[in-house]
Amino acid sequence: MSVTLYDKLWNEHLVKTEDSNESLVYIDRHYLHEVTSPQAFEGLRHKKLSPWRLDANIATPDHNVPTNRGSSFNAESIADEVAKIQVLELDKNCNNFGIDQFDITSKEQGIVHVMGPELGYTMPGMTIVCGDSHTSTHGAFGCLAMGIGTSEVEHVLATQCLKITKLKNMQVNFDGQPQNGVTSKDIVLHLIKLIGTAGGTGHAIEFSGSYIAAASMEARMTICNMAIEAGAKVGLTAVDSTTIDYVKQHCNLSGEILNQAEAYWSSLRSDDEAKFDKTISIDVTKIKPQVTWGTSPEMTIDFDEIIPSESDVEEEKKENLMLAKSYMGLEQAKTLQDLTFDRIFIGSCTNSRIEDLRDAAFAVDGKKIANNIIEAIVVPGSGMVKEQAEAEGLDKIFENAGFLWRDPGCSMCLGMNPDKLKPYERCASTSNRNFEGRQGNLGRTHLMSPLMAALTAVNGKISDPS
């Protein structure tokens, strides 16, 4: 029988199917960070249990770490007392239980979803979980990867398994090649606009089509990363030579074991005749640069489109639209190009990889940030990305333009560290969520690509990237 890639991965990892349709699924890789793990480790202690399989776990602090650390910084240097306790707690838990960690002083530290793949901890065909919804990122490697809650973090630590229900299969075909100035971020935002933030609920989305086949691993990661913003906790793409080349370059396997792995990896794609519960095809050539106007990622429009008004939406959507417009302070604006921006954030697990930084640097090279921009920051996704960017001179391009060049972490994507918006500040952000207060109490977030965010920095407002 023909099966989808998701079905293959599911079947491969099935330990036990139960009558109730809930199954026990084996987990190959478990990423941990400081925010969603302390209560799980406490649960293990309470039950007097040890982690089931130490080598499946890898930890790093990312969510609340300051990004202006400089040299000789350690966990004790964190000024925010509660954040410091949380980072020290991760140190303590990793030490006590014997879990490997790239701690805050290590040069490999970074956002888990950036750090994992670049160190080879993410390999095709794995089941991967983390107490973070953007774990779907790793699906770009032909993995079954998803975010879990803290009770499940404890469950995976204790049993190496998850008790879950199988998802339905959805296929999204991205066909054709994008116009100049249109990136993977625009493509995934466009999808979310089309199907809504609940469009993929209950489904694993496989991204395919000629666009995906030609896309880099970085672009595929950006798209799988935001599957959760379309409601799907699992997003994935087939393994091909692009995947295998990336993994071989980043993991430290070699010899016979690598050959054996590669042979298996090559089989990780949906069968030609596989049936999906839902299929959508999108012509990528017609997509324009996308920017969000509201407080949900589905509130997205073309960069030069008129902002929707009450009369444009169905009755039941009116209330949400009005609340969002009022929160975002759009009363005077006809299009997003009429807005004046205050801050720029280039970073997050969606867009902080080397390709993203190159895109942004290209747009600001030799230019200066506009007078209305209070602060523009670039936060590389990991120590390795930072090192690579510096080797290419990107840090100097950003600094010469007036950007601040920071240390790795989640930063202003969620404002858990000191990188926050002040009330009513408007931010051009390469992150993934424009929820109310996400980047700081009463802050206003517009999601866009790194290229568009960089252009917004130098022009002070949204402009045509083509």
Place this chain on the structure above:
Amino acid sequence: MKGVVATFDRDNIDTDQIIPTEYLKSIKKFGFGDFLFDGWRYLDEGRLDMSADDRSKNTDFILNQQPYDSSQILLTRDNFGCGSSREHAVWALRDFGFKAVVASSFGDIFYNNCFKNSVLPIKLEKDEINQLFLLATPSPISIEIDLIAKELKVDEEISMQFEVKDSLLQRIIHNLDDVDITLKDAALIKAYEQSRQKDRPWLFNYSNPGIKK
């Protein structure tokens, strides 16, 4: 289970609204009730070391009004709990006193998290949700939920059936712990793991040379 219904007439209430990131710095599993819907509930910006009494409250917000300040059931619309996987969202609802959330759909991760913390997410059809909104506004109502019959009742007159997997419901009824249940299958997991190590050896004992031991 019976309680007063608080209504949230909005789609897509995300877990950042249910509990903002600031409070995720706690390393505890309890004590989040004062921070539930923080951005809507208070006029000032809060911190983890503040309690509800220290804060300036938004008196227009439903949970700051009687009898909703002791609601046990939350009624809302589409895609409740979308966004971040933070279980803290469920902990905040639980600590405030909510026992059930009634909506037309839920975020997948939030839905799973509910059952680990004895908060029941109830999915109903959109027209049923509309009917409940009409009943529950402007005057408050109580809803009765029968877990065994999977039935929701208003004043003995209106009754709606809901679907929920028995295994998930059992966890709430008997307060079961998944880890204890799964470890009964430890031998099965071991056997699977041994065959996996044989078939896919590269997945075991992998570490990057850069790592500090």
